[in-house]
Amino acid sequence: MKIAVSGKGGAGKTTLAASIVCWLAAQQKPVFAVDADPDANLGLALGLDGKALASLQPLIELHDLIKEKNAGGGSFVDLNPEVGDILDHYTLRQGAIRLIKMGAIKQGGSACYCKENSFLNSVLTNVLLDRPEAVVLDMSAGIEHLTRGTARGIQSMLVVVEPTRAGLSTALAVEHLAGEINVPQLFFVGNKIRTESDRRFLLDQLPAERVAGMIPFSEKVLERARSAEGAGFRPDDLLPGVEEILNKIGGGGCA
Amino acid sequence: MKIAVSGKGGAGKTTLAASIVCWLAAQQKPVFAVDADPDANLGLALGLDGKALASLQPLIELHDLIKEKNAGGGSFVDLNPEVGDILDHYTLRQGAIRLIKMGAIKQGGSACYCKENSFLNSVLTNVLLDRPEAVVLDMSAGIEHLTRGTARGIQSMLVVVEPTRAGLSTALAVEHLAGEINVPQLFFVGNKIRTESDRRFLLDQLPAERVAGMIPFSEKVLERARSAEGAGFRPDDLLPGVEEILNKIGGGGCA
Numbered sequence: 007m008k009i010a011v012s013g014k015g016g017a018g019k020t021t022l023a024a025s026i027v028c029w030l031a032a033q034q035k036p037v038f039a040v041d042a043d044p045d046a047n048l049g050l051a052l053g054l055d056g057k058a059l060a061s062l063q064p065l066i067e068l069h070d071l072i073k074e075k076n077a078g079g080g081s082f083v084d085l086n087p088e089v090g091d092i093l094d095h096y097t098l099r100q101g102a103i104r105l106i107k108m109g110a111i112k113q114g115g116s117a118c119y120c121k122e123n124s125f126l127n128s129v130l131t132n133v134l135l136d137r138p139e140a141v142v143l144d145m146s147a148g149i150e151h152l153t154r155g156t157a158r159g160i161q162s163m164l165v166v167v168e169p170t171r172a173g174l175s176t177a178l179a180v181e182h183l184a185g186e187i188n189v190p191q192l193f194f195v196g197n198k199i200r201t202e203s204d205r206r207f208l209l210d211q212l213p214a215e216r217v218a219g220m221i222p223f224s225e226k227v228l229e230r231a232r233s234a235e236g237a238g239f240r241p242d243d244l245l246p247g248v249e250e251i252l253n254k255i256g257g258g259g260c261a
Numbered sequence: 262m263k264i265a266v267s268g269k270g271g272a273g274k275t276t277l278a279a280s281i282v283c284w285l286a287a288q289q290k291p292v293f294a295v296d297a298d299p300d301a302n303l304g305l306a307l308g309l310d311g312k313a314l315a316s317l318q319p320l321i322e323l324h325d326l327i328k329e330k331n332a333g334g335g336s337f338v339d340l341n342p343e344v345g346d347i348l349d350h351y352t353l354r355q356g357a358i359r360l361i362k363m364g365a366i367k368q369g370g371s372a373c374y375c376k377e378n379s380f381l382n383s384v385l386t387n388v389l390l391d392r393p394e395a396v397v398l399d400m401s402a403g404i405e406h407l408t409r410g411t412a413r414g415i416q417s418m419l420v421v422v423e424p425t426r427a428g429l430s431t432a433l434a435v436e437h438l439a440g441e442i443n444v445p446q447l448f449f450v451g452n453k454i455r456t457e458s459d460r461r462f463l464l465d466q467l468p469a470e471r472v473a474g475m476i477p478f479s480e481k482v483l484e485r486a487r488s489a490e491g492a493g494f495r496p497d498d499l500l501p502g503v504e505e506i507l508n509k510i511g512g513g514g515c516a
Binding site for chain 2: 016020045050148172175176
């Protein structure tokens with residue numbers, strides 16, 4: 007099961023991604039949780055230890071390795087033999103969960119990150135295509151880390167959408183980007199649904215066959231995100247409807 | 262007055278940016294509203310006409326122009342003479358407001374946008390450094406469109422932060438990035454403050470001298486964002502405290 011979660015910042019994609027990861031882990035399924043959004047923190051949402059998270063080196067910061075791997079052009083093939091080592095060295099384990107941080111682009115003043123992106127795409131492609139474990143990607147709305155190569159390895163992309171006009175407009179933009187790189191399967195997931203009119207607002211403007219679920223607004227999730235104590239998930243904290251969503255998308259394989 | 266607004270997706274930076282733009286427009290000050298975040302919609306927040314917004318061509322889509330301008334390397338100088346025309350052709354006017362959309366990177370499958378970024382940075386630098394009008398930039402947390410060159414032209418960066426751990430972590434990451442490119446002045450603006458403990462949570466972890474204001478949670482803003490009718494701002498819809506924030510940052514000039 008290889009799932010990419012995208013959507014507008016603040017829509018709840020990290021919360022949904024963390025819920026899916028925790029659901030899989032609760033089934034004792036080994037799962038890679040890939041934090042691919044510089045503007046998110048999947049580790050926090052998974053309730054991983056703050057100190058351990060701080061010491062987890064993002065892949066993007068491996069400048070020497072990036073240069074070395076890209077001497078040959080940074081293609082998928084270059085990394086194939088070494089990718090296992092890379093993953094072992096740059097993952098944070100908690101039970102069945104293995105967290106990988108792609109990391110933010112941290113080169114203020116530079117406008118060109120081609121080699122870094124090439125490296126990240128190579129790792130991602132390897133992870134997605136070659137590993138037996140489940141993979142859950144928490145991605146920005148730009149889905150920058152997906153190329154046609156990586157997209158092939160994704161089973162489904164879930165686009166989280168709040169019942170707001172800005173949220174809807176971003177969700178449709180993500181659908182457009184995903185189509186351009188031939189993501190095999192895409193579903194929308196409504197989130198923070200407070201009223202029937204919220205539900206209607208989304209159902210009226212999204213293709214019905216592509217709506218995988220509607221998640222009600224959860225004061226509990228909000229409170230946890232606001233609490234200084236921690237945003238950790240436990241199985242009983244899962245967003246309602248996650249299992250139904252996974253069942254709905256489970257049928258679809260790669261194109 | 263040249264202001265860049267950043268922060269975590271969903272924190273409310275587009276709402277703050279729109280409020281600042283409307284406040285300036287209400288003072289009859291000509292202002293460029295620059296939508297530099299692919300994952301936002303400043304035009305919607307400003308209440309501009311949907312049809313007009315849809316027909317506004319984002320700068321990023323000017324591929325031919327990009328190629329032409331970058332033949333010489335896409336430096337600031339290349340664009341200097343023509344930038345005025347570019348702005349006239351790709352702005353949407355409403356009273357004193359002129360909206361420019363940088364646009365999303367819409368090249369699914371490609372990992373390299375150097376020329377596009379070089380072009381956008383050239384335009385931005387010209388706008389920021391050469392124009393007499395006020396400029397309000399709505400930027401992603403990655404502040405990708407800022408280089409050391411453009412940063413020089415910014416008076417202040419406002420980092421909008423919700424009282425959540427993820428919001429705080431993104432805000433501090435933006436501060437780090439801004440420091441790397443020598444943004445002259447940076448302030449944090451707390452948003453969606455519901456309780457005194459929300460206020461405390463932020464004040465305990467942000468440098469006091471860099472907190473420009475605390476904006477209370479507004480059901481009104483939320484309702485408008487959710488309404489299918491429109492997210493338009495009117496002067497009486499301004500986020501509370503915007504004028505105080507502008508007064509506080511007004512003192513700081515460029516370093």
